Amino acid sequence: MAHAPQIRIPATYMRGGTSKGVFFRLDDLPEAARQPGPARDALLLRVIGSPDPYGKHTDGMGGATSSTSKTVILSKSESPDHDVDYLFGQVSIDQPFVDWSGNCGNLSAAVGPYAISNGLVDPARIPDNGIATVRIWQANIGKTIINRVPISDGVVQETGDFELDGVTFPAAEVAVEFMDPADGEGAMFPTGNPVDNLEVPGVGTLQATMINAGIPTIFVNAETIGYTGTELQDAINSDTRALAMFETIRAHGAVRMGLIDHPDQAAKRQHTPKVAFVAAPADYTASSGKRIVAADVDLLVRAMSMGKLHHAMMGTASVAIAAAAAVPGTLVNLAAGGGERTSVTFGHPSGTLRVGAEAARHGNDWTVTKAVMGRSARVLMEGWVRVPGDSF
Structure with a gap:
């Protein structure tokens, strides 16, 4: 019996704030997964290692917690007011589904650094030294997020002395601004009452x-x-x-x-x-x-x-x-x-x-x-993630 070989997909494993996840460029995904739907969900589930009845994610990139079972898909924005489009997928640990209903605020801090390092931001907008402003369209909830990313000698500065409780080691601070953060188009208090x-x-x-x-x-x-x-x-x-x-x-x-x-x-x-x-x-x-x-x-x-x-x-x-x-x-x-x-x-x-x-x-x-709020981000690993070719 023939078995499908593994395929490899360009990916970056990043920490953002107190979370970490697998980052993809939209154009690097297999063609069947470039659109929302069952193929995309199945691919991301296999990448993370879900559903896992053992709750360990031994056979995937996930960490078997809500903070470490995350995926991100990024692309250059078609909007002149934004640099990058950011789509977040929260992968269930023990169930076969990906939840697209909200954003990840922690990984939002990693979007700007990734976008700069992967050519999704116009080089003319990146200083040799100083702070680069990255304008992010958060596609899950239709909102704008601003990252203010430190740049040193033309590249993203990841190391520094900013300490964030919940993260073991210090790093460079990324300021994250959530513009008009009320989720979706409805009222901030959906019942109309503060209590x-x-x-x-x-x-x-x-x-x-x-x-x-x-x-x-x-x-x-x-x-x-x-x-x-x-x-x-x-x-x-x-x-x-x-x-x-x-x-x-x-x-x-x-x-x-x-x-x-x-x-x-x-x-x-x-x-x-x-x-x-x-x-x-x-x-x-x-x-x-x-x-x-x-x-x-x-x-x-x-x-x-x-x-x-x-x-x-x-x-x-x-x-x-x-x-x-x-x-x-x-x-x-x-x-x-x-x-x-x-x-x-x-x-x-x-x-x-x-x-x-x-x-x-x-x-x-x-x-x-x-x-x-202040957050930090760091690349943990980059290269390719591998999945069986018949898994999506």
């Missing part, structure tokens, strides 16, 4: 802030669901009851946000919305052993991603935190002490992060014009 009563069968009626900014996110108070906001991954991820509770909250919140019609549909939309819980500042020890002092943060936030507590904080959820903090009366804003604010520093399982947002009220509606 709602969300009925969750088996859990109760919870106060919730449901926001579309960066990524659709449901915020609840930690104490309401029996937590302090100082929890690390094992406290949640080893508790099957807790994981089921968060998934139930997510499913019913998704219905209230108009993202799905029935809670059962949430199983096929794992990437969005996110669920996060917030609390007032408190002392705790981060997963690295670093001591976080209450006086150094404005609030505590823990967030679920792909069914597990995230080891740090998703970039897109950080945008949601910044946006919600800027609007008086949201649960995020109240946990941070209330009032008007343009930035917050929040504590997460790996440490702290400072994020900023500019919010304005128009009648009963709120808009955020920009959210900003």
